[in-house]
Amino acid sequence: MPFAALGLSIPLLRATSRYATPSPVQTDAIPRVLEGRDLLAIAPTGSGKTLAFVLPLLQRWSHTHRDQPRSLHTLILVPTRELAAQIAETLRRCAGHLPDRIKVVSAVGGSSINPQMMALRGGADFVIATPGRLLDLVERRALHLDRVETLVLDEADRLLDLGFANEWSRIVALLPAHRQNLLFSATFAPALRTLAESLLRDPARIEISPEPCETPLIQQRAIEVDTAKRTPLLVHLIKSEAWKQVLVFVGRKYTACHLADKLRRAGISAIDFHGELSQGARSQALDDFKHSRVRVLVATDLAARGIDIVKLPVVLNYELPRSTSDYLHRIGRSGRAGEPGLAVSFLTADARAHFRLIEKRHQLSIPRERIAGFEPTEAPPPPLTGGIKGHRKSKKDKLREAAARRPSPPQT
Numbered sequence: 001m002p003f004a005a006l007g008l009s010i011p012l013l014r015a016t017s018r019y020a021t022p023s024p025v026q027t028d029a030i031p032r033v034l035e036g037r038d039l040l041a042i043a044p045t046g047s048g049k050t051l052a053f054v055l056p057l058l059q060r061w062s063h064t065h066r067d068q069p070r071s072l073h074t075l076i077l078v079p080t081r082e083l084a085a086q087i088a089e090t091l092r093r094c095a096g097h098l099p100d101r102i103k104v105v106s107a108v109g110g111s112s113i114n115p116q117m118m119a120l121r122g123g124a125d126f127v128i129a130t131p132g133r134l135l136d137l138v139e140r141r142a143l144h145l146d147r148v149e150t151l152v153l154d155e156a157d158r159l160l161d162l163g164f165a166n167e168w169s170r171i172v173a174l175l176p177a178h179r180q181n182l183l184f185s186a187t188f189a190p191a192l193r194t195l196a197e198s199l200l201r202d203p204a205r206i207e208i209s210p211e212p213c214e215t216p217l218i219q220q221r222a223i224e225v226d227t228a229k230r231t232p233l234l235v236h237l238i239k240s241e242a243w244k245q246v247l248v249f250v251g252r253k254y255t256a257c258h259l260a261d262k263l264r265r266a267g268i269s270a271i272d273f274h275g276e277l278s279q280g281a282r283s284q285a286l287d288d289f290k291h292s293r294v295r296v297l298v299a300t301d302l303a304a305r306g307i308d309i310v311k312l313p314v315v316l317n318y319e320l321p322r323s324t325s326d327y328l329h330r331i332g333r334s335g336r337a338g339e340p341g342l343a344v345s346f347l348t349a350d351a352r353a354h355f356r357l358i359e360k361r362h363q364l365s366i367p368r369e370r371i372a373g374f375e376p377t378e379a380p381p382p383p384l385t386g387g388i389k390g391h392r393k394s395k396k397d398k399l400r401e402a403a404a405r406r407p408s409p410p411q412t
């Protein structure tokens with residue numbers, strides 16, 4: 001189906017000219033959003049969901065709001081600054097094709113509030129905000145939400161991970177009761193189900209599965225290696241397989257800094273990317289990586305959310321993600337929008353059981369590899385007994401064990 005069949009106006013069709021056909025989420029969402037319906041879209045990262053809401057919302061704005069400019073028609077809530085920047089860029093690019101001037105303001109935490117207050121003077125048509133900063137701006141009377149007609153929650157699962165449930169009750173009290181609500185999420189956990197039930201009215205539902213249509217574009221490899229050999233192996237792979245641009249995932253900020261440092265010392269340009277960097281440093285790091293001024297970006301999950309680099313060739317799990325659904329988010333960073341990609345996971349002895357769980361959850365079966373010169377010698381840890389999925393002992397198990405250790409009462 002071409003973009004022209006979705007009900008978009010001619011100027012907005014021009015904004016799609018760089019793409020051959022709409023992606024599945026765009027085909028399903030655009031007509032529903034144009035009708036003014038609420039929407040629940042479960043779609044993986046990289047599926048083209050930004051345009052799926054940006055295009056129809058711009059069209060609705062231009063039909064209904066030309067007479068009331070700058071009255072904050074659309075509020076888009078996002079978990080991270082990077083995602084806000086990506087959406088703002090798409091919105092401005094598409095709005096440039098419309099005859100009206102549309103004002104888009106990003107209001108995100110982690111950078112100074114004053115320029116954002118200045119930008120909001122005289123109002124705005126579209127605001128993209130992180131929840132905490134939005135509430136700060138409302139408190140300072142820089143922003144009023146009483147005329148919002150459409151609310152978008154993007155990457156709602158991540159918003160909830162970051163404590164959005166608490167902010168949500170305050171935000172919803174500031175919004176008009178009658179509005180269009182769009183909820184986009186890569187996963188649909190129970191907490192999100194509760195939010196969706198309270199937020200959406202008779203929503204159109206879209207579910208785009210990441211498999212099997214997305215993952216075959218990404219070649220997945222799992223390499224067994226000892227913990228201490230991971231960095232030398234990474235250096236070896238980057239050099240021997242001539243990887244030009246690699247996004248490496250780690251679990252913690254400390255590991256990101258440490259690994260980037262070691263790579264640099266091995267002569268590979270690398271930069272760390274995590275939530276504790278200033279906004280300026282994060283933008284700079286991303287810009288350097290995007291423009292191939294650095295070869296490796298070593299990132300934590302939270303910071304990496306919202307990174308949009310088309311055709312990212314290699315994603316590497318130096319450490320596995322704790323949540324099985326994050327595995328798909330991570331590897332979805334490679335092979336975006338129809339381009340082939342490579343996702344490599346390092347499997348240390350103590351991560352093997354967790355990787356089997358990831359495979360089971362996503363119905364994957366990835367052959368294990370060993371690289372000559374880096375063959376593992378570590379033995380897997382002994383299996384834990386009892387507890388949740390064999391990982392942790394439950395409270396009951398601990399009480400039982402303590403009881404067993406207590407000396408038995410004297411026999412009379």
Ligand code: AMP
Pocket residue numbers: 019020021022023026044045046047048049050051308309310336337338
């Ligand atoms: P998103 O899921 O919105 O983050 O988009 C992921 C990537 O897909 C972005 O780089 C977009 O430029 C690209 N994209 C969006 N729509 C299409 C489309 N219809 N065809 C090909 N690529 C697209």
